[in-house]
Amino acid sequence: MFSCQACPYHPASSSLHTSTLLPAKSPLFFTSNSTQQANFLIFATLPTSTQSTQPRNYVPLQEVVAKPCSKVTFFMPKLKPVELQENCQLYQDKTSRKFHDFLETVVAAPTPQKNEAVDKLQREGRLQTISEFNHLLMALVTADEFELASKLKSNLSSFGLAPDSWTYSILVTCYCKMNEPKEAKTVLDRMLENGLQPNVATFTTLINSFCQNGRLQDAYEVFDIMTRIGREPTINTYNCLLKGLCYVGRVEAACDLLMNIKKSLIKPDIYTYTVVMDGFCKVGRSNEALELLDEALDTGLTPNAVTYNTLFNGYFKEGRPLDGIGLLQQMKERRCMPDYISYCTLLHGLLKWGKTKAALGMYKEMVGLGFQVDERMTNTLMRGLCKSSRKEDELLKDVHEVFEKMKNEDCAIYSCTYDLVIEAFCNGKENDKAFEILDEMLKTGYSPRTFTFNLVVRALCLDGEVDKALSVLMLIHKDRMASRIPFNILINGLNGQGRSLDACTVYGLAVKKGVVPQREPRKCWPE
Structure with a gap:
């Protein structure tokens, strides 16, 4: 996927202010005839994602779609959010009401009612311009209502409208989201046959879809078409190709492409380096990935958690989890805060390769930062501690602490974990505790091993x-x-x-x- 999350139809999407929020009931796109003012057009009512970190009643501005023409721009920096909302409300009262009922129907209605809503829209002739049609079509695609979007497109001629470049671009995105890049390519070909030229973002969307499916030859065919009609690829386009090459294991080809990018006028971004680093790590060449990280730092780029997580995963696969701890320290020194995935990858690697003490330290750091360790890794850590305590008596205290924490947080304790905990306490001469845990295990519904029973009997006697x-x-x-x-x-x-x-x-x-x-x-x- 390419790094920019702005609308793929807008030629100036890089100017997007991602921190700006708009009311969820009024997603906007902006047209501007000059740099001094902006007119607003409400195109859809979209559901807010339940996974969003933003408040439920707001959606990020980058989710807003803009019409692809040279005069279209996003929210102007001089326009205050308050003014934006006031102007938005004025236009909403006049325009969005005509689509409000339709969109409310299709959000949660069963398929028959959705189809009926499209037929009603057609009968009433409420779509009078291709611009209005495109807004509604894009709203449906954004809401993953692909079948309804297809039905609306098939009825386009009944509205007395002809598709424009935006219509085709939306359909390309629709098929790509449906993971049908071949159909999206057919739409692109038809668009070109009709004398309409897609913008770079539309090409990039299709290239990305082919790359995600490992179809590099098709991706390069689209890339050649793009350059042949004079559309200059962006770094996002190259990032998609790099990702595709690494996905099919062609790391050397990805490395060569990166070299060519650096020789061109296009400047690689941190995602460019991260993609190639990931390719190296997947084939067991983490040292070369680390060299790329150093190169990215030398060029002034700032690595993010994803960049470091790529290396953590590489060290894990190569059986070098302790190298990841050193990299984690460097990450902190460079003021890049590790995320949940960073810690989970490191903890998983340490447990996988039997570095129990180091894993215990990582676990305690995660808990101290407020991260929740999943039950599978917690049980693995618990079993590792129990086994290590056979030779290192001081670990019995950690066994007790981690076990109590698991119970207090309602973390599922596996049967094999119970067996090893009981064994650890028996070996540590804490027989009453072992008897107590055995009783707890039985009440939970688990059936202890015969060895566990015999061990407790012997210890108690x-x-x-x-x-x-x-x-x-x-x-x-x-x-x-x-x-x-x-x-x-x-x-x-x-x-x-x-x-x-x-x-x-x-x-x-x-x-x-x-x-x-x-x-x-x-x-x-x-x-």
């Missing part, structure tokens, strides 16, 4: 808690095959406490289960 061990024995044989090991342990423990009758009872239970213990109860009567 060695600690003199024979009655607790006996209760564990009852749980063992409730729904599983009998084993002589726990019987031997318990008989030996009861003998040690002089409880020969109880030992006889346990021995009898074993025989009843079809098991003959190696240990026998001590005789409780004189010879």
